[in-house]
Amino acid sequence: MNPLTPPRVGERHALITGASSGIGAAAARALAADGWIVHACARREERLRAVVGENGFTYRCDVGDAADVAAMAAAVASQTPALDALVTAAGSFGAIGAIGTVDPDAWLNGLRVNLFGTYLCVHHLLPLLKAASDPRIVNFSGGGAFNAVPNYSSYAVSKAGVVRLTENLAAELAHLGIRVNAMAPGFVATEIHEATLGAGEDAAGALYAETRAKMKRGAIPMETPVACLRYLLSDACRLTGKTISASFDPWRSGLFEAHEQALNASDLYTMRRMNAVNLPGDEVAAAIVKAPRAG
Secondary structure, eight states, X not given: OOOOOOOOTTOOEEEEESTTSHHHHHHHHHHHHTTOEEEEEESOGGGHHHHHOTTSEEEEOOTTOHHHHHHHHHHHHXXXXXXXXXXXXXXXXXXXXXXXXXXXXXXXXXXXXXXXXXXXHXXXXXXXXXXXXXXXXXXXXXXXXXXXXXXXXXXXXXXXXHHHHHHHHHXXXXXXXXXXXXXXXXXXXXXXXXXXXXXXXXXXXXXXXXXHHHHHHOOSOTHHHHHHHHHHTSTTOOOOSOEEETTTSOTTSSHHHHTHHHHHHSSTTSOOOOOGGGOTTOHHHHHHHHSOOOO
């Protein structure tokens, strides 16, 4: 970590976890280029200096370790009295394989990094976020949060937990003016997917061939999730409690700003149980609506 420097009027501070590689590193570079003071953390601190440049701060931190996160938060507090943005990009697939064969400790590690790590960062950095004028939290979700992904239960369960945690935090922290959203970046060809290739086809199942193909030809460009993050941290975005797909949702169109209050009050882009009354035109749903209630 570089020496303490005096704060500048109007500067914005963002902490990004998992910033040593992949989308976290790209996000750190982008925000630094935009003039943010970036606080970058990862287990591999030696990579971080090249990411943030001379105007940023680097911290070695395992986000799933409570002592590590507490120490990092104290170090950040020694550099700035307020944190304008927390971006939890650190992530892991956890155990890859059939539920009856994967190692339980490896399975739990996925939740430790993805879900518990997100909680720990919010928990320890909340005092700094509360001190900012318009603070934001952006958590990283993924396709596993909303769809079953066979042989990736650790990843899917943890990402679903991140979405529910995001929605909980948005409601819980609303009175403090803290906006909390999640972003699903889509498949970007980064080194996290090497875990799938390393696990092999037997363990990874159908996702193995799909990952191998996308890693060769590329998929969603890195610029897409980075641009979406910039939007979620911008003054234009007043959303909270939502999970936004970087590659699918119309966040560039101006619709979100035009319908800000209605969107924040709706169940759109949230995790909810689908009820029969919400599926007009579905034959089975129509029958269920007419059926006598059990209770």
